[in-house]
Amino acid sequence: MxxxxxxxxxxxxxxxxxxxxxxxxxxxxxxxxxxVIICFIAVVGGPVGRGFAQGYVFVFRGSPLLVQMFLIxxxxxxxxxxxxxxxxxxxxxxPYWCAVIALTLNTAAYTSEIFRGGLQAVSVQQVxxxxxxxxxxxxxxxxxxxxxxIRQALPAYGNEIILMxxxxxxxxxxxxMEVTGLAGKLIAxxxxxxxxxxxAGAIYLAITFLVTRLLMIVEFWLSPHLRMKPxxxx
Amino acid sequence: MELINGYLTLVGFGETGWGALLLxxxxxxxxxxxxxxxxxxxxxxxxxxxxxxRYMLLRWxxxxxxxxxxxxxxxxxxxxxxxxxxxxxGYLGGLFGYHGFIGMxxxxxxxxxxGVVSAAYQSEVFRxxxxxxxxxxxxxxxxxxxxxxxxxxxxIAPLVLRYAIPGLGNTWQLVLKESALISVTGLVExxxxxxxxxxxxxxxxxxxxxxxxLYLIITWASSMTFHRLETRTLRGTxxxx
Numbered sequence: 001m002x003x004x005x006x007x008x009x010x011x012x013x014x015x016x017x018x019x020x021x022x023x024x025x026x027x028x029x030x031x032x033x034x035x036v037i038i039c040f041i042a043v044v045g046g047p048v049g050r051g052f053a054q055g056y057v058f059v060f061r062g063s064p065l066l067v068q069m070f071l072i073x074x075x076x077x078x079x080x081x082x083x084x085x086x087x088x089x090x091x092x093x094x095p096y097w098c099a100v101i102a103l104t105l106n107t108a109a110y111t112s113e114i115f116r117g118g119l120q121a122v123s124v125q126q127v128x129x130x131x132x133x134x135x136x137x138x139x140x141x142x143x144x145x146x147x148x149x150i151r152q153a154l155p156a157y158g159n160e161i162i163l164m165x166x167x168x169x170x171x172x173x174x175x176x177m178e179v180t181g182l183a184g185k186l187i188a189x190x191x192x193x194x195x196x197x198x199x200a201g202a203i204y205l206a207i208t209f210l211v212t213r214l215l216m217i218v219e220f221w222l223s224p225h226l227r228m229k230p231x232x233x234x
Numbered sequence: 235m236e237l238i239n240g241y242l243t244l245v246g247f248g249e250t251g252w253g254a255l256l257l258x259x260x261x262x263x264x265x266x267x268x269x270x271x272x273x274x275x276x277x278x279x280x281x282x283x284x285x286x287x288r289y290m291l292l293r294w295x296x297x298x299x300x301x302x303x304x305x306x307x308x309x310x311x312x313x314x315x316x317x318x319x320x321x322x323x324g325y326l327g328g329l330f331g332y333h334g335f336i337g338m339x340x341x342x343x344x345x346x347x348x349g350v351v352s353a354a355y356q357s358e359v360f361r362x363x364x365x366x367x368x369x370x371x372x373x374x375x376x377x378x379x380x381x382x383x384x385x386x387x388x389x390i391a392p393l394v395l396r397y398a399i400p401g402l403g404n405t406w407q408l409v410l411k412e413s414a415l416i417s418v419t420g421l422v423e424x425x426x427x428x429x430x431x432x433x434x435x436x437x438x439x440x441x442x443x444x445x446x447x448l449y450l451i452i453t454w455a456s457s458m459t460f461h462r463l464e465t466r467t468l469r470g471t472x473x474x475x
């Protein structure tokens with residue numbers, strides 16, 4: 001094990017880290033918004049809306065992310081005149097935006113299922129109790145449904161965030177030089193796969209570790225009702 | 235209509251169609267996924283044994299394995315096996331006096347990478363399943379005098395498999411989708427074949443769309459299979475829900 005080489009590797013890979021984080025953050029945020037929209041369509045859209053949501057989830061969860069990325073990056077290039085006319089060609093020309101779009105569409109499918117599960121975990125009795133107290137509409141959503149649903153969905157959502165962090169590595173296949181892209185190039189140049197793997201893996205593990213810690217703090221903060229009660233005064 | 239006809243000649247089985255090649259590539263996707271999944275099952279059960287062992291070192295090693303392999307992008311693991319394997323083969327070749335480049339076979343790379351990654355997921359599935367085997371069943375097996383191996387073969391393995399089927403189904407879907415990444419090593423599976431076809435016909439949209447549809451068919455069929463397997467293994471048990 002060559003420590004000097006590993007330090008050099010670390011310095012080579014580090015410039016890719018902001019791009020990895022940016023890809024992950026952008027697509028997680030946009031995917032979250034899209035997931036809320038899909039959930040909304042499924043709930044209020046009747047049978048058609050539900051069918052649409054189910055179809056969306058089936059397509060994006062059932063096929064590999066890499067194929068979806070290729071379909072958007074290479075496939076849509078075929079419709080260049082049309083895209084130019086609509087004025088969105090600037091997006092589809094850039095590998096960065098294609099990666100973001102693919103990651104967003106993909107994570108929206110998984111996230112909408114997580115949100116649906118969270119909403120379904122709110123029991124009928126709790127909603128009934130709230131209605132009996134005179135709450136309805138937005139107030140019911142804000143005070144009862146959302147807090148319970150968010151608390152319920154948090155662990156699964158945390159998993160999805162970590163999966164997305166790992167999924168950003170696929171962007172390197174469409175020429176984006178984030179951490180994995182730089183690592184792949186370095187391996188091909190130096191042929192020292194093991195050392196580079198250890199350094200790149202350590203970078204990813206460090207981010208994952210930080211994210212899980214943050215999620216634990218959020219979880220603690222969202223579940224005051226589950227914490228141990230102070231001993232009663234006697 | 236012309237559009238549809240053009241598409242059908244493109245992916246059809248005619249003189250200029252890519253249909254047969256795409257189907258063969260889909261078979262390759264299935265092949266490498268099955269090999270990787272089975273490798274993962276074997277390695278995963280070894281890791282489960284380590285996780286449940288009474289020695290702290292083994293437990294610690296197994297936890298480290300699952301943490302690392304589940305926290306690192308799969309693409310990196312594939313690079314490790316592809317380039318690392320080639321370097322290792324080159325070293326072996328050097329021992330026998332051959333000083334050229336020896337490429338790691340792509341199918342072997344795929345099987346190993348998929349196996350090593352899915353082992354991390356499968357070991358968690360097995361561990362969860364083992365936890366839900368009632369301790370009374372294990373005690374009963376010991377009480378009738380079963381030695382460890384018969385106890386594993388007759389009691390533990392069937393029960394763990396029964397509880398593990400839903401989780402194994404999820405892992406299988408993961409492996410299937412991950413197999414698309416093996417295309418970077420040059421193995422001609424579904425994605426790579428679509429790339430080749432897209433490159434030589436300049437019709438990427440049609441071919442990647444076809445690839446998506448073929449992947450969807452495979453994942454749909456396998457989720458049906460796992461569902462049937464689940465109901466079959468659960469006959470004879472009572473469930474509250």
